[in-house]
Amino acid sequence: MSDDPETLRQIEELAADDRPLLILDVDDVILDFIKPFPRYLQSRGFDLRLDSFHLHGNIFHVENGEVAATGHVTELIDEFFHGQAEWQTITEGAADAMAQIAKSAEIVLLTAMPHRFREARRNHLDALGLPYPLLTTEMAKGPAVARLRGPTPRPIAFVDDQPRNLVSAHEHVPDATLFHLTADNSLRELMPPPPDFAVIVEDWKSALPKIEQALGI
Numbered sequence: 001m002s003d004d005p006e007t008l009r010q011i012e013e014l015a016a017d018d019r020p021l022l023i024l025d026v027d028d029v030i031l032d033f034i035k036p037f038p039r040y041l042q043s044r045g046f047d048l049r050l051d052s053f054h055l056h057g058n059i060f061h062v063e064n065g066e067v068a069a070t071g072h073v074t075e076l077i078d079e080f081f082h083g084q085a086e087w088q089t090i091t092e093g094a095a096d097a098m099a100q101i102a103k104s105a106e107i108v109l110l111t112a113m114p115h116r117f118r119e120a121r122r123n124h125l126d127a128l129g130l131p132y133p134l135l136t137t138e139m140a141k142g143p144a145v146a147r148l149r150g151p152t153p154r155p156i157a158f159v160d161d162q163p164r165n166l167v168s169a170h171e172h173v174p175d176a177t178l179f180h181l182t183a184d185n186s187l188r189e190l191m192p193p194p195p196d197f198a199v200i201v202e203d204w205k206s207a208l209p210k211i212e213q214a215l216g217i
């Protein structure tokens with residue numbers, strides 16, 4: 001898996017830091033996605049019926065019940081992320097947990113979304129009082145996790161709701177502690193199971209002490 005050159009460029013802009021490192025996904029880890037997204041779709045005349053863990057194929061026109069075409073779904077998702085400030089709230093407990101961890105560790109946000117949305121997301125995070133550096137990637141997350149560690153073998157914890165991102169992180173940084181957290185636990189039955197090496201956490205309250213332990217803080 002190759003590195004995303006734009007993500008590497010963003011990493012090079014970060015200040016050097018050799019403290020323990022917490023890397024966080026954004027959607028459904030620190031910002032709610034799957035809760036507000038159906039409300040946004042309703043406002044546009046669409047319905048989300050999650051029979052599987054995919055957006056494509058599960059979005060329907062309210063008026064005629066027909067499935068939305070792939071290109072149309074992509075447009076809807078794009079529009080949602082452009083207007084994310086209107087919809088995406090902080091996942092319960094995330095802000096307090098991050099504030100606590102940030103006293104003794106570096107926190108970096110790593111979101112898998114097109115780079116063109118980075119500024120909108122940055123502005124929204126700032127407005128919510130979440131000043132942590134934000135990186136975007138259009139490729140697998142593992143190489144970015146490895147690059148973020150830097151030259152010292154500092155402890156790393158990585159939190160994501162997508163099992164494939166945990167697998168990618170594990171491939172590139174085998175000693176990182178990986179957490180599977182999702183803002184909506186009812187989705188777990190639709191998701192592929194998290195990998196065996198991931199620590200499953202139900203919410204930020206239970207995640208906090210486990211992350212602190214993994215980081216040695």
Ligand SMILES: [Mg+2]
Nearest residue numbers: 025027028161
């Ligand atoms: Mg996510």
